[in-house]
Amino acid sequence: MSVLGLPAAELDRLERGTRAALADALSVHVGEPAPDRPAVLGTHAIDAEGLRFLPRLPFVPGVGYTARFTAADGTLLEHRFEVGAAQGRRPTVVGVFPSGEALPENALRLYVRFSQPMDARDAHRRVHLLDEAGSDVPLAFVEIAHGLWDPGQTRLTLLFHPGRVKRGIAPGERLGPPLRAGRTYRLTVDAAMTDAAGRPLAEAFARPFTVSAPDRESPRAEHIRVGPPRGLRTPVVVDLPEPLDEALLERLVWVEDESGVRVEGKVEVGSGETRWSFEPAGGWSPGRYAVRVHPALEDRAGNRFDRVFDREAPASSEAAMETIRLPFRVASTGAVLEKAPAP
Amino acid sequence: MPKAVSLLLVALTFAAPAGASAFSVGKPEIRSMSALAFGPEGVLFVGDGKTGAVFALDLGDTTARAVEEPKELVDVEGKLAALLGGTPADVMVHDLAVNPISKNAYLAVSRGRAAWTDRWLLPNDVADASVLVRADADGRLTAVDLGSVRFAKVALPRPVDPAKQVEWKKVSLRADAITHMAYADGSLWIAGLSNEEFAATLWRVKYPFEGPVAITTLENFHGAHGKYETEAPIRAFVHYPLKGRLHVLAAYLCTPLVTFPTDEVKDGRHLRGRTIGEFGSGNYPLDMVVVKNEGRDRLVIANSNLPLMVVDPKDVESFEGEITKEVEGYTGGVRVEYRSGTGIQQLDNLGEGHVLTLVRLNGGRLDLAPLSVRRF
Numbered sequence: 183m184s185v186l187g188l189p190a191a192e193l194d195r196l197e198r199g200t201r202a203a204l205a206d207a208l209s210v211h212v213g214e215p216a217p218d219r220p221a222v223l224g225t226h227a228i229d230a231e232g233l234r235f236l237p238r239l240p241f242v243p244g245v246g247y248t249a250r251f252t253a254a255d256g257t258l259l260e261h262r263f264e265v266g267a268a269q270g271r272r273p274t275v276v277g278v279f280p281s282g283e284a285l286p287e288n289a290l291r292l293y294v295r296f297s298q299p300m301d302a303r304d305a306h307r308r309v310h311l312l313d314e315a316g317s318d319v320p321l322a323f324v325e326i327a328h329g330l331w332d333p334g335q336t337r338l339t340l341l342f343h344p345g346r347v348k349r350g351i352a353p354g355e356r357l358g359p360p361l362r363a364g365r366t367y368r369l370t371v372d373a374a375m376t377d378a379a380g381r382p383l384a385e386a387f388a389r390p391f392t393v394s395a396p397d398r399e400s401p402r403a404e405h406i407r408v409g410p411p412r413g414l415r416t417p418v419v420v421d422l423p424e425p426l427d428e429a430l431l432e433r434l435v436w437v438e439d440e441s442g443v444r445v446e447g448k449v450e451v452g453s454g455e456t457r458w459s460f461e462p463a464g465g466w467s468p469g470r471y472a473v474r475v476h477p478a479l480e481d482r483a484g485n486r487f488d489r490v491f492d493r494e495a496p497a498s499s500e501a502a503m504e505t506i507r508l509p510f511r512v513a514s515t516g517a518v519l520e521k522a523p524a525p
Numbered sequence: 526m527p528k529a530v531s532l533l534l535v536a537l538t539f540a541a542p543a544g545a546s547a548f549s550v551g552k553p554e555i556r557s558m559s560a561l562a563f564g565p566e567g568v569l570f571v572g573d574g575k576t577g578a579v580f581a582l583d584l585g586d587t588t589a590r591a592v593e594e595p596k597e598l599v600d601v602e603g604k605l606a607a608l609l610g611g612t613p614a615d616v617m618v619h620d621l622a623v624n625p626i627s628k629n630a631y632l633a634v635s636r637g638r639a640a641w642t643d644r645w646l647l648p649n650d651v652a653d654a655s656v657l658v659r660a661d662a663d664g665r666l667t668a669v670d671l672g673s674v675r676f677a678k679v680a681l682p683r684p685v686d687p688a689k690q691v692e693w694k695k696v697s698l699r700a701d702a703i704t705h706m707a708y709a710d711g712s713l714w715i716a717g718l719s720n721e722e723f724a725a726t727l728w729r730v731k732y733p734f735e736g737p738v739a740i741t742t743l744e745n746f747h748g749a750h751g752k753y754e755t756e757a758p759i760r761a762f763v764h765y766p767l768k769g770r771l772h773v774l775a776a777y778l779c780t781p782l783v784t785f786p787t788d789e790v791k792d793g794r795h796l797r798g799r800t801i802g803e804f805g806s807g808n809y810p811l812d813m814v815v816v817k818n819e820g821r822d823r824l825v826i827a828n829s830n831l832p833l834m835v836v837d838p839k840d841v842e843s844f845e846g847e848i849t850k851e852v853e854g855y856t857g858g859v860r861v862e863y864r865s866g867t868g869i870q871q872l873d874n875l876g877e878g879h880v881l882t883l884v885r886l887n888g889g890r891l892d893l894a895p896l897s898v899r900r901f
Contacts, residue, residue, distance in 0.1 A: 210610070212606060220665070238656065239656075333695050
């Protein structure tokens with residue numbers, strides 16, 4: 183905030199004044215100035231053009247401010263202003279997961295990934311599930327004040343109301359599941375949703391999807407296929423029996439070396455979450471490895487490798503399922519499956 | 526400069542602990558005002574958890590003032606928003622300390638509430654307080670200009686690694702590197718988390734900053750869930766003599782009250798405290814003070830989810846044994862009484878006759894409100 187075009191005598195007076203005098207001459211207020219409210223904290227500077235005020239913390243878009251300048255002769259100038267949204271790249275929705283075109287009727291959750299950290303407030307009011315008529319599906323998601331965000335606030339988790347997904351529970355009995363097989367829905371994010379710096383979305387977002395029959399079966403470990411790396415700088419590729427939970431895939435699948443130590447590197451999830459690939463940070467060293475899959479890994483309906491979603495937990499007599507281990511080998515010139523003959 | 530004088534200066538420099546500075550005038554580079562406490566002669570200690578250091582600020586606020594009929598400062602949040610140039614919904618107060626000489630209140634504030642997304646998050650979990658605000662007797666709020674002040678600094682040895690997370694809150698443990706501070710017995714005592722195997726820590730440094738900073742790791746029994754804890758930091762503490770021996774009385778999340786004899790707080794020690802009270806789970810003790818009501822001392826605790834608690838230190842002194850089993854029911858151990866006073870986020874002594882509270886009222890307004898010690 184600057185006061186420009188001041189007469190030389192006025193500038194000269196200000197230049198000789200104390201800091202307090204500068205603050206008296208030019209003050210900025212939230213809303214209207216009021217005697218019981220302090221002026222906005224900041225610093226003043228004088229240059230050849232005029233008197234400037236720089237707020238200690240940035241002005242907030244949408245907040246009305248009043249700048250008040252008092253000249254030596256007592257003339258009062260007031261100027262009301264707002265600042266535009268923060269400069270810089272506006273946020274976008276970079277993906278919704280599961281990313282496939284169809285969701286099972288008993289899908290448990292959706293992830294919305296954003297390009298940058300978002301303002302967590304009001305997330306549940308900015309994200310909608312719309313039916314074919316474009317109406318909000320009531321009580322579709324669990325309403326969590328401020329939403330369920332990852333620590334970096336780039337991934338919003340939407341939980342379909344579990345009472346409506348799980349069988350034999352009152353809300354589901356009364357309202358039925360939020361998604362119905364055979365119908366089409368749209369997930370939308372309002373353009374008014376803002377990032378942590380107050381920038382609104384570059385554009386409103388919509389993702390249509392259809393709904394298929396409910397999935398009440400566990401994914402099966404024997405249907406996982408491991409494609410060993412074809413070279414020391416190519417990834418190991420794991421084909422999954424069905425689309426699995428995108429966020430859990432990043433955490434519950436990993437590669438370990440012969441001594442059981444987890445290998446650090448880069449994970450990619452693709453092909454509608456049916457493919458997981460991994461490449462170590464510095465490329466492979468020849469040797470024996472294994473892909474490990476934790477049995478708590480879930481499909482889109484929350485069915486784990488060791489049990490389906492809405493079933494009682496296994497009785498204590500049942501042995502807990504161990505982490506799935508899928509060995510492979512990396513040879514000096516490439517790689518082969520553990521069971522295949524060496525080249 | 527005469528030779529003798531320069532030699533003396535060299536000696537003084539070496540007397541300061543590693544990482545400590547003597548007072549000089551300049552701009553203290555404070556990243557996060559995690560905790561505030563007053564020391565002797567109106568010196569304000571600012572604990573900076575992100576830097577892992579404590580700054581002693583000599584703000585020259587030493588004109589004594591008696592408190593007779595203190596007034597409320599209403600809508601402190603709206604006024605702080607005006608000062609910070611934002612909306613009240615953005616404002617967070619991270620700590621409050623009252624200058625025992627001038628009775629001016631100091632607030633560590635941020636404009637970071639947008640990142641507050643969970644009821645268990647404390648202000649330090651989500652933002653760094655970067656503005657120090659003084660509230661004077663006339664209810665004026667002014668930002669303290671830290672561009673050029675007289676200050677000294679001491680680095681804390683081995684503050685907790687920022688990469689480590691609180692599992693259940695998914696925030697960096699570093700937010701709790703400094704949770705509470707108090708000056709007593711010629712030293713500043715700093716509670717928080719270190720990078721030691723047992724993270725809960727009490728640091729002690731002589732003030733004026735001198736000699737090495739002693740680091741003592743702590744553990745204690747939590748009666749609400751029946752376990753010894755070594756990673757939960759002290760949330761609030763005071764010093765108090767029990768049977769002639771100075772103790773730290775410390776309160777923790779969920780809400781055990783624990784005593785540690787101060788003469789056992791020594792560098793390199795691991796200390797197991799005596800849990801003597803269990804005041805209710807699902808609650809952060811936020812602040813603790815000792816007041817004197819008609820000659821009787823009272824320990825007063827402000828809480829996140831429970832009313833004001835009052836404990837008679839005589840009951841603490843006479844309490845035999847300790848809690849080493851999960852308590853039956855909600856509370857156990859030493860007797861605790863409740864006083865009306867919910868929504869009190871910050872608490873400090875305001876002269877001898879009052880405590881100053883930062884309180885969220887039922888209508889949502891946040892006030893700085895004095896309470897008479899006669900209530901306790």
